[in-house]
Amino acid sequence: MLGVGALFDAAAPDYDGARRMLVPGFDGFYGAAVESVPFGREEPLRVLDLGAGTGILSAMVAGRFPKSRVTLVDISVEMLRVARRRFAGEQGRFEFRVMDHARKPLPGKPRGYDLVVSALSIHHLTHGDKRELFDKIHGALADEGWFVNADQVLGPTPEKEREYGEDWLRRVKLAGASDGELSAALARMKADKNATLEAQMAWLREAGFGSVESSYEDGRFAVYGGRKGSRRRKEVTHD
Numbered sequence: 756m757l758g759v760g761a762l763f764d765a766a767a768p769d770y771d772g773a774r775r776m777l778v779p780g781f782d783g784f785y786g787a788a789v790e791s792v793p794f795g796r797e798e799p800l801r802v803l804d805l806g807a808g809t810g811i812l813s814a815m816v817a818g819r820f821p822k823s824r825v826t827l828v829d830i831s832v833e834m835l836r837v838a839r840r841r842f843a844g845e846q847g848r849f850e851f852r853v854m855d856h857a858r859k860p861l862p863g864k865p866r867g868y869d870l871v872v873s874a875l876s877i878h879h880l881t882h883g884d885k886r887e888l889f890d891k892i893h894g895a896l897a898d899e900g901w902f903v904n905a906d907q908v909l910g911p912t913p914e915k916e917r918e919y920g921e922d923w924l925r926r927v928k929l930a931g932a933s934d935g936e937l938s939a940a941l942a943r944m945k946a947d948k949n950a951t952l953e954a955q956m957a958w959l960r961e962a963g964f965g966s967v968e969s970s971y972e973d974g975r976f977a978v979y980g981g982r983k984g985s986r987r988r989k990e991v992t993h994d
């Protein structure tokens with residue numbers, strides 16, 4: 756089986772066109788991720804987007820926070836190639852790093868990021884790697900920084916999980932996905948390692964995040980996150 760980087764290298768040229776079909780509730784899902792960032796519009800945020808792909812979420816965050824600077828990280832050269840093109844008119848505001856965020860230290864030292872975001876990427880990691888990544892994200896944030904993850908989740912019971920899968924397929928077909936788009940998405944989904952929302956929120960708390968909550972849940976898709984407090988351990992015990 757192809758590695759995740761190769762899968763997305765192959766998907767890159769047609770990736771943006773198929774997104775609205777393959778992510779039911781696209782606007783609500785990405786909108787909730789951006790809306791849940793509790794910073795003022797004019798703040799000069801330092802932002803890290805993990806598994807940024809072609810830059811869909813980065814573009815929304817950058818639009819919402821016009822003084823922000825964004826570092827896009829992805830394992831796929833081809834996905835980042837599309838992202839470079841997307842942001843070509845705004846030289847200097849966007850930085851691109853081809854790297855495996857599960858295996859390498861995150862950038863951003865020594866000041867740290869105000870905001871780490873991710874969409875539809877962390878579910879590709881094993882659960883152990885997800886937990887390690889949450890630790891690394893906590894370390895990469897400045898005090899009072901926020902992490903927001905918009906991602907696929909596993910159903911909390913086998914029945915719910917089946918429901919999520921059936922609901923996704925029904926909505927994607929209704930949206931008009933072609934057989935080719937559907938089979939390419941299903942092939943990519945074989946590499947998914949979804950975890951329940953509850954487990955992921957618990958792992959965030961274990962990593963030291965406070966104010967952990969979800970702001971959007973629609974079947975397979977959820978947005979959740981938390982804040983890096985300067986009083987880290989105290990918050991964990993009272994959550």
Ligand SMILES: C[S@@+](CC[C@H](N)C(=O)[O-])C[C@H]1O[C@@H](n2cnc3c(N)ncnc32)[C@H](O)[C@@H]1O
Nearest residue numbers: 763806807808811829830831834855856874876
């Ligand atoms: C479904 S795409 C999402 C892209 C973008 N965030 C979006 O919302 O459209 C998942 C992305 O995560 C990247 N990815 C998966 N595992 C990764 C890893 N370990 N390190 C860095 N990027 C990874 C893939 O290459 C791909 O571009």
